[in-house]
Amino acid sequence: MTLAPDHSGGSSDDHADSAEAPSPARRTYSYLGPAGTFTEAALSQVPEARDQIWRPVRNVGEALSDVVEGRSDAAMIAIENSVDGGVSTAQDALATMPGLRIVGEYLVPVNFVLVGRPGTRLDDVALVAAHPVAYAQCLQWLTARLPEHAHLPAASNVASAVGIVDGVSDADAAIAPPGILDHYDLELLAEGIGDNANAVTRFVLVSRTVVAPPPTGADKTSLIVELPEEYPGALxxxxxxxxxxxxxxxxxxxRPIGDALGRYRFVIDADGHVRDERMADALLGLRRFSPKVLFLGSYPRADRAIVHYPDRYSDDVFVEARDWLRGLISGEPEG
Known part of the structure; x- marks a missing residue:
């Protein structure tokens, strides 16, 4: 999908200048497609992605491979849901694909509808196509209204419905975002079927390794850390x-590392920025402690909530302590 470029007006001289100077290269963003997914809704929140090239892909691995291999400048992926928890496929991909950085996060409210082919009735539904995360978020409603149904996993929330439209799916109905009805001729069988009206999915924008943006005071740092060995108190x-x-x-x-039973890595989101003295000191401690610390990025929180902490952990306290230590080492008299 390609968003329409800006057609703002200008003088004839402006047009002459633009004809002589090459236009800046457009950036490409990968997202879980097709059009109409919650991932696309998250990408629409990124100001710098407007009027750029949007590349729909089939899964998280493909989106991140696009970034690593240079087909895209960044990818939008779902990382966590307020109901279902962390998205394991995304966490595992970030842990095993080098050279990636999270540069922003975005929140999308999650709501679902149940749709079928035109003429379908709710009583006709026995097989429901749905992305596994969406299915889990609608399970109470499905159990109450369609207690004998079976689940057919789908690659995305929109793909579940597209399969019905294209006739390639055996499902009688599909769980999909409400916006699906704006793109396809489908029968609305039920709406608001999510078990939690306050459900929210957290998405992250991932690019190749870049310098973290400056701290805003409302930041988050993402890490993946392994324990040095298994012993009581290691965690x-x-x-x-x-x-x-x-x-x-x-x-x-x-998340399991995969090389042996009982071996796990830990996915961590910590309040603060790598340029905060307390966070930098914590990362140094982790580096001394853990055989593998993967820094995924420091970036502004989606809710822009200011991170509060006690005064004893302010940057000034850490700087003063380092200056004090340098004075001891250099033999300066203590005041």
Missing amino acids: LELLEQFATRGINLSLLAS
């Missing part, structure tokens, strides 16, 4: 790297 020691520096964690999730 506690990892968490103490943050607790002793007054850093709150908004996400802590475990």
Whole structure:
């Protein structure tokens, strides 16, 4: 999908100048397609993505491969849902694909409708196509209204409905975003079928490795960390790297490393920015403690909520402590 470029007016001289100077190259953004997905809704929140090239893909791995291999400048992927938790495929892909950085996060309210081919009735539905995350978020409604239904997994929330339209799906109905009715001729069987009216999905914009944007005071830092070995208190020691520096964690999730049973990596979102003294000190502690620390990026929080912390963890305190230590080492008299 390509968004229409800006056709703003200008003088004849402006047009002459533009004819002589090459226009700037347009950027490409990959997202889970086709058009109408929640991922596309998240990408529409990115100001710099407007009037650029939007590339629909089939899965998270393809979106991130586009970035790594240079087909796209950035990719929008779902990373966490307020109901279903972390998106494991995205977390695992970020853990295993080098050279990526999260540069922003975006929140999209999640609501679903149940749709079918024209003429379909709710009583006709036995097989429901749905993305696994969407299916989990509508399970209570489905169990109450369609207790004998079966689930047919789909690649995306829109693909579940497109398969019905194209006749390639055996499903009788599909769970999809409400906007699907604006793009396809489908029968609305039920709306508002999500089990939680306050459900929100968190998306992140991922680019190749870049310098983190300047701190705003309302920032988040994402990391993936492995324990050095299995022993009692190992996870506690990892968490103490943050607790002793007054850093709150908004996400802590475990994912299997895959090389042996019982081996896990930890996906972490910490309040603050890598340029904050307390966060930098925590990362140094993690680096000394863990055999592998993957820095995924520091970026503004989607809710723009200012990160608050006790005064004893302010940047000035860390700077003063370092200056004090330098004075001790250099033999300066203590005042």
